Amino acid sequence: MSKTELDKALGLVDQEIKKSGISRRDAFKLAGLGSATFLMGDTQAQAATTANASEAKGKILIIGGGLAGISTAARLSNTLSNPDITIIEPNPKSVSYQPGNTLIGAGIYEKSDVMYDTKDYVPSGTKLIKDKAVEFNPKNNSVTLESGKEITYDFLIVAAGLKLDFGRIKGLESVGEAYSLGDAKKITDAFGNSGVCSIYNTDSAVATWTAMQKFIEQAKSGQKVKGIFTHPNSSIKCGGAPKKIMYLANSRLEEAGVRDNAELTFYPNGGKMFGVPEYHDAIVKQFEQRGMKWNYNHNLTGVDLDKKIATFDKHWEEKGEYDEDIEEYDIVKKHLDVEVAFDFMHITPPMKAPDEIGNSPIGSRKGWIPVDKETLQHVKFDNIFAIGDIAAVPMGKTGGSVRKQYKVLVDNLVAAMEGKELKAKYAGYTVCPLITDIGKVMLAEFNWTKKPTPSFPLDPTQERYIWWLMKVYLLKPMTMHGMLSGKA
Template sequence: MANNQKKITKLSRRDAIKLAGLSSFSCLLTSSKVEASNIVEPSNAKGKILIIGGGLAGISTAARLVRSLENPNITIIEPNPKSVSYQAGNSFIAAGIFEKSDILYKTRDFIPESVTVIKDKAMQFMPDENKVVLSSNEILTYDFLIIAAGLKLDFSHIKGLEEIEETYTLGDSSKILKTFSDSGITTIYNTDAAYSTWIQMQKLIEKAKTNKNLKAIFTQPNTNIKCAGAAKEIVSLTHSRLVESNIRNNVDLEFCTSLDSMIEVEVYNKAISEQFTKRDITYNYKHNLISVDIKNKIASFEVFDDKSNSIKIVDKNFDFLHITPSMKAPDEIMNSKLGLNKTWFPVNRETLQHREYKNVFALGDIIDAPMGKTGGSIRKQYKVLIDNLILAMEDKELSAKYDGYTVYPIITDIGKTMLAEFNWTKEATPSFPLDATKDRYIWWLAQMYLLKPLTQYGMLFGKA
């Protein structure tokens, strides 16, 4: 770690929860907003349930189903032994505050004993026959199917980075690390690359101590992405590290997003853009990264020009480049009959039931809900899905509804976080009687110390 790093004193989980108990944030663990209730009367509904994906969405769903059914018959298909992590921690890794070990879990540690786990990948889907074919050619049958496969990071459409192809947040990161190497190019959306981001950030800082004309560029693509707040967080964290080293004026920071706003909710959009302006961080809308010349350090963008109603190509030199890649649902799922030729997995956005196959449900990053690709969204979705799945198993009408709730804890500084909560109304829906647009130390503490145990000991046990 660089000597100029701001010292962050880490609290034990016990001390963090004690701290929360002394503050209004303690209600996160107990309030109705979190809905941490136990299943009182398990259903006697029966059926063979197959879950594709053993990440946060898949394991949380399995854990709650075990508690919701008298005789559960549940199988999870997951190839990665470390498929679950506190993904919000990637930003802390990139800023030198967390180590990778601080956010990684072993998948097996959180799967109920009664749940069967098959370490393999589902490759073919035959929903008319209620069958799934694994990469080993084993064929599994089901009565009910839950898709919780997450999404993939897609670098294949960026010229110069095609060799990376598609990858995941966890798993094999060799192509990313080899391609980026020591070029100053980074991404926090892969955990290994997030650690590399911290290394590259330190090198930027050292270089800025003797050079006053450096450029750091940060991008956001033209697809839906998970944890969209993180694309802005890395800008603010880089700003913070430069400020504490007294070299902020030596590095020009520029955020380029393909969207026409920072975030779809206007009150948060206004707060973030005003903060960027105050900190002299340039931000450009309708800028979509299409090419990276690694050797010459040039990033090329398609820029939509409102005046001429046309697209032009703009080249930008960089010393440090953070890429938020395009993201997509896995091809093996979307190219099957289940995909219905859609970009994202087609479900009724309220009931989370497949639009055509009524014994198929889905949740998490893969679904085509217009918002909600966060862990906070899953916390709402998996309860709705399970309630409706059991109703379907009992041959009853589905009644549980997901309202599109999502939450982005957006780091604005080392020591401050903005808690952005909203739903499909695109209006702020704060859980606390505080100004939702103000960044606070209490939300920083929550993001660092409480959300991980809430995930581990709440969601992954089907309780929160």
């Protein structure tokens, strides 16, 4: 795409900032950003385009043409003097802006705001095959496609994302597995008018806004209503999203003047709001200020759509028998089924790697692609790399993580092609623009140290309007114009 969308976004930011009586430059200065060009990563973009191109040669095959796959292909095209790159991707809309689903679910974005054609972002000279990889033979450096065609490679990059495993929840067996993009008919048909929804598929995010409006209307009628929000016992993409949609539901109820008629409760499988203590503490305070409730250690195991009852596995640990030899008590895990009635429920489904990849020779016992967490190189096969949601790295299944990962991967892949040591290291950087209100965002940045790693000289635990402007107006064009060109 051209820079038009970015210019339009900056214009919208100007309009919003001017309502506060200050200029864009002053607003960014106040936020510690310095300038809009810093936000766009122009320094990195220039470095990428002026670096000496590598003469390394090799047939590169990329599985997955989403944000991670296309960004990596673009950067490789910018880095190699004679690139030979093929992307396997069945979905012609694979590069849609998925972080916008949360905003769709709250009526801030529309579906058309996040949808793009993959072909418009494929780097010049890169071959795109509309097909699906179903078999992997790493010993022969080959992949078999659903069409039956076999493709060989010198180097393989797996960027296939993950699947939504709704079928693991009793009562949603008819939904089975789904992707974040693509037909959501099984999801929306199953949910019907039950008040159950999920932003984790783009079409079901549209249905989420419909369900949320009905929920608000119930509250307006004077009913005392209950909204519940889940977080499963598996790794998920965008770990903050289950809370974001809850915050936005709270905002819409406040906006309608009926917040007092609604009880909102978060049911996470874990025992914390956030893995980084500083952000955990901040979120707990935000929940308390908004009168939102939570119950830790609850994993959604079933839902009765007709009766509007959710079943959770409440789990906890207790002391068992005392072991005199090691002078310690056994730890016994306890479980209790808990039924919770609801009027509105947002489900974050369990997530997994696609079976054809996770169960293949390049997968692992847990399904994810096992890679060195710093170099992103496969632990068994030196000519295979993985990136994004499907890579088995701690934390970080976000677009912000990919923005750091794909540069590391390209540097290391080129080094491997040149027979050199892999020196680039991914430090686990993850960013989560945690929407806490309509008009407020807490920009949670961190890495494997599990400490805040803010890019800007501001208290990262504070909710700020400037981050809302960045989230709603700037991150999308930054992603589509910057990352997908391999320059940001």
